[in-house]
Each structure stands twice: as structure tokens, then as C-alpha cells.
Amino acid sequence: MKQGLIIGGGAGNGSIITDTLVDRGYDVTNVGSSIHPRAHNITVDWQDLDIPFVQKNFKFDNKFDFIFFNQKSSSLRQEDFKISCSKTLKNWKLLKDWTHSNWLSCQLPFLILHTIENNLHKETCVGWMLSSYAKYDQKGNTEHADYSSFKYFNYLQMQCFANQNEFRTFGIYPDFALDKSKEMLSNIINEVLSKTEKHKEYYM
Numbered sequence: 727m728k729q730g731l732i733i734g735g736g737a738g739n740g741s742i743i744t745d746t747l748v749d750r751g752y753d754v755t756n757v758g759s760s761i762h763p764r765a766h767n768i769t770v771d772w773q774d775l776d777i778p779f780v781q782k783n784f785k786f787d788n789k790f791d792f793i794f795f796n797q798k799s800s801s802l803r804q805e806d807f808k809i810s811c812s813k814t815l816k817n818w819k820l821l822k823d824w825t826h827s828n829w830l831s832c833q834l835p836f837l838i839l840h841t842i843e844n845n846l847h848k849e850t851c852v853g854w855m856l857s858s859y860a861k862y863d864q865k866g867n868t869e870h871a872d873y874s875s876f877k878y879f880n881y882l883q884m885q886c887f888a889n890q891n892e893f894r895t896f897g898i899y900p901d902f903a904l905d906k907s908k909e910m911l912s913n914i915i916n917e918v919l920s921k922t923e924k925h926k927e928y929y930m
Contacts, residue, residue: 851896853897858899880897896927897927
């Protein structure tokens with residue numbers, strides 16, 4: 727049986743990816759704060775997820791055929807950039823949250839793939855949920871500047887992993903405002919599973 731690993735696959739759009747894999751006969755492991763009834767679940771509070779947690783829990787006996795990073799985090803708002811002399815403690819807390827968001831969004835996928843290197847093979851397909859906000863001229867990307875920068879780094883690490891390894895990579899640029907976004911996301915996953923390209927990006 728083919729094996730899937732989804733980070734953030736228990737609820738919402740992540741559950742669509744999990745369901746699509748299970749319907750295709752995959753045995754799926756979901757890592758996240760929500761439990762998926764059709765998957766093996768490693769439950770975690772995102773605020774508590776750290777390097778020791780990865781080292782302890784990401785020990786698997788099987789090879790993974792499909793891996794997807796669906797987790798996201800954002801801490802900054804536009805108004806946080808307004809200069810004020812009376813927000814020292816608030817800014818310290820903001821920097822701490824910003825650092826944690828960067829860890830979850832960008833560093834976690836990097837660490838996971840290096841941690842499970844023995845569970846990968848040349849046909850493993852590794853994907854990231856990207857965003858149009860990663861583009862510097864995208865309208866609205868300054869509303870959540872950290873999120874936009876994180877998604878751009880996700881795009882870059884996707885390309886770097888593709889260039890430096892044999893396994894396959896892909897990225898999805900979603901538009902969940904569309905009426906049929908759930909069906910479109912499921913169709914993209916099905917297409918990914920049926921293709922053999924070394925790297926491809928998909929748009930909804």
C-alpha cells in the first residue's frame with residue numbers, strides 16, 4: 727500500500743487532500759492539531775511543536791510516496807509597522823510570535839525532509855501549499871507581510887529541494903474563494919498522483 731504524509735491534513739482544505747489520497751488507496755499519516763478519522767494521526771499543538779518533537783515523532787519504518795506541507799502561520803498585521811514608543815513589551819511578544827511563525831511555515835518542512843531522508847525515494851512526490859501573495863506585486867500582500875514572505879520562501883525551498891534531490895516536487899497556488907475550490911483541489915491531487923514530472927506548479 728502506498729504511503730502519504732500530510733502536515734496539516736486533519737481539517738479544512740488539508741482534509742480534502744487526505745480524503746483524496748485515502749480514496750486512491752493510500753495509507754495516510756496526518757500531523758496536526760486536528761484529527762482526521764481516515765488517517766493515522768500524530769496530534770500536536772502548533773504552539774508546542776519544536777525540534778525535539780520532530781526528532782521524537784518523525785521516525786517511520788515505511789517509505790513515503792506522497793508528502794504535503796499544508797501548515798501555515800502568520801503573526802504580523804499592517805498596523806504593526808506603525809512606529810510607537812509605548813509598545814516595547816508588545817513588540818517583544820510580536821517578534822517571538824513572528825519567529826515561531828517562520829519556524830512553522832518555513833523551517834519545519836526543511837527539518838522534516840532532512841529528518842525522514844531514509845523514508846524518501848526517487849519517486850516520492852513532495853508538495854507545498856503556496857500563495858499568489860508570494861509575488862511582490864500581488865495586491866494585498868502587505869496586509870500580512872510575514873505570510874507573503876513565508877510563502878515565497880516555500881516556493882524557493884521547493885525549487886531548491888527539486889534541484890538537489892531525485893524526488894519529485896510540486897506546488898499549488900490555491901483560490902479558495904472559488905465555488906468549486908474543494909473539487910479543484912482534489913482534482914489537482916489526483917493529477918499529481920498520475921503524473922511523472924520532476925517538478926510542476928498548479929493553479930486553481
